[in-house]
Amino acid sequence: MYRSHNCGELNASHINTEVTLAGWVQKSRDKGFMSWVDLRDRYGITQLIFDSERTDGKVFEKARSLGREFVIQVRGKVIERESKNPNMATGDIEILVSELNVLNEALLPPFTIEDETDGGEELRMKYRYIDIRRNPVKNSLLFRHKVAMEVRKYLSAQDFCEVETPYLIKSTPEGARDFVVPSRMNPGQFYALPQSPQTFKQLLMVGGMDKYFQIVKCFRDEDLRADRQPEFTQIDCEMAFVEQEDILDTFEGLTRHLLKEIKGVDVEKFPRMTYDHAMKTYGNDKPDIRFKMEFGELNQVAQHKEFSVFNAAELVVGIAAPNCGEMTRKEIDALIEWVKRPQIGASGMVYVKCNADGTFKSSVDKFYDQDDLQKWAEATQAKAGDMIFILSGNANKTRTQLSALRMELATRLGLRKPDEFAPLWVVDFPLLEFDEESGRYHAMHHPFTSPKPEDMSLLETNPGKVRANAYDMVLNGNEIGGGSIRIHDKETQALMFKYLGFTEEEARNQFGFLMDAFQFGAPPHGGLAFGLDRLVAILGGQETIRDFIAFPKNNSGRDVMIDAPSNINPVQLNELQIKLDLKL
Structure with a gap:
């Protein structure tokens, strides 16, 4: 029997019980006359103690040579822990080890097996079998x-x-x-x-x-x-x-x-919600309705002045970002550059600040008066303290661009709460x-x-x-x-x-x-x-x-752990009567 209990189940009720545990060495601490080892398995961590006075000498020396991720089996008695750890399920006890067996030694892992690791994503995918030992993946x-x-x-x-x-x-x-x-x-x-x-x-x-x-x-x-x-x-x-x-x-x-x-x-x-309504109101067919920021179409209230950008557009449409009226010009310029990125593809963006006193300040004040901007606020359901962002151009492209902006703003504003669900x-x-x-x-x-x-x-x-x-x-x-x-x-x-x-x-x-x-x-x-x-x-x-996913592929569709896809043996290709012309 490799183990009588797992590393997450022992508590004060097991004190004075003889147990057998098996798992991986999470870490060890050596004070010369006493050593501690954190033993980990899928179920949790149990602290082991090796004492120069109470532990057999050979077992004590073997414990001091254990490395990270060694696979070991121990037998010993559950004792009360002097310095309890309320953050661990097993924090009230430790195991006074009487017998230690090294089941398999291990190389030093390429990254730390902890919740917050120092391993990059590609490295962790290459050693996915090690990454699975970390709590977040497990x-x-x-x-x-x-x-x-x-x-x-x-x-x-x-x-x-x-x-x-x-x-x-x-x-x-x-x-x-x-x-x-x-x-x-x-x-x-x-x-x-x-x-x-x-x-x-x-x-x-x-x-x-x-x-x-x-x-x-x-x-x-x-x-x-x-x-x-x-x-x-x-x-x-x-x-x-x-x-x-x-x-x-x-x-x-x-x-x-x-x-x-x-x-x-x-x-x-x-x-x-109908598909047509979703596209018109949110710009995509999978809208996030945890927050508003619904589209307001502005053609009728924005295409009557001398602003050629709007006049030439198939669609002029905006959203009201809540409580963003105090955004700085630097922050607004950064958003404008964000929508102009190739991934979004907008040529520019107009904005309107909805001031607390009921007035408006826009980037197109030269062309539009306060009455015009009031109508824009009504169409986008903007309130005092909000900021209206407006895009224009081809209808389908503009809706897609504004949808991306809507989601980006919601992320920055903390409106996409992971513990809130809106199906x-x-x-x-x-x-x-x-x-x-x-x-x-x-x-x-x-x-x-x-x-x-x-x-x-x-x-x-x-x-x-x-x-x-x-x-x-x-x-x-x-x-x-x-x-x-x-x-x-x-x-x-x-x-x-x-x-x-x-x-x-x-x-x-x-x-x-x-x-x-x-x-x-x-x-x-x-x-x-x-x-x-x-x-x-x-x-x-x-x-x-x-x-x-236990063993995912990377963004290129490759499994970097087993190096797939890979070349096929010519004998197999011959059996399949397949000839490769790599010049194609």
Whole structure:
């Protein structure tokens, strides 16, 4: 038996108990006649004491030679600690060691295994197995486990059945790029790793499973950001014989359950917001509604003077930053430079100070009087003491730029509180979006999303106006889940493929199996997928997902720990009948 107890459970009730512990040496302190070692495992830290009078001489000398991260086993008696540590669960006791076994020596780690470490991110990712020993990473992984268990508990209680779907599937042309896997047994042919189990969960509905879920790995070969990984995990769900409201009610319930069980937070309201309203009011389809700063459109009250910048703009729009009226010119100039960065792309910014006496001071006083600025304040809901920031230009670009500024200001003002949760549903997305490069429409979500029944006639005359029977759940400015009611009959699905530019032959080659299944009694069905990585990060009070993944990739999609991706042995390439032309 390597251990009788873990390093986090012993307390004063165990005094005089003989115990066996095992773990890693966190640190040691040697006073010559007495040594202390902090022994760490996943559950906590226990202090060991080696005394020249009470400890065997050989054991005492061995203890003095222990290095950081040595793996050891000790036996000894629990005794009361003279200098208690109220900050430790085991701070009332220590172990007077009688036997010490070194199970494995260790090199000096490349960074300190402490909550606040001296290791940079790339170094810690290279030695991720060591980084996991640190409390912040370890606790993030335990937190992820807790969330996953609560998901399974809730969905199982709602009669959902967890079903595994294949990882080696067929490549499809929609969505992000696939990761492809060559088949040795079928030379020249390839599997693809799934971007989602979309078609399989629909087939499970055809199969009568009724309520399906799966916590599943998905893969997308796309550009990376801090909150994206080439492989990620979804809580994937599908239900038969449902309408949109049934699905929204079910997953509001799941979200309420997680917030209550994980964070102790009760959430009553899940507001509904149309896609058009979200874009017009917040500049994006995943607004953070923990704070206001709603957009105020100013075309009618700003394009009647001689200010050519506004007059030439498709959209003039502003936001009121609360209690920012005392910002210095230096601070304002810094914000102007922030929006002019290439990542944002604005050409400039106009500002208006809302003074406490009801007057206004702006950067365009030459063109606008106090009555004009009063109207701007009304349109942006600005109050005395606020600052109005205004951008102008192409409507879509300007809304995106102002949305980024809104989030940046909220961060600087401390309005994005990690312990505050504001979920909402965004509904009525466009079914299709036009791609200028390819000159055709693409599915905004995927080609299996059902149009709103009342918009079906617009497919022929005005496809860009057709709304999807689709919905996203947004939490604190992040899309944490999305789904739709699916098409469940062959004729409508064939029509959708037609409007997406598929020939009948292309549609048959890619999705013939699904079209065939629809002919054997497909029920009305729909579903939703949560991004588990992102959901866990938000519940954990973080913006990025990396520390909630055991072995993440870096921003280049590389695993620097195992050095992947890597070259393949020429023998393997030959077996796969693949020839590489690196000049391409």
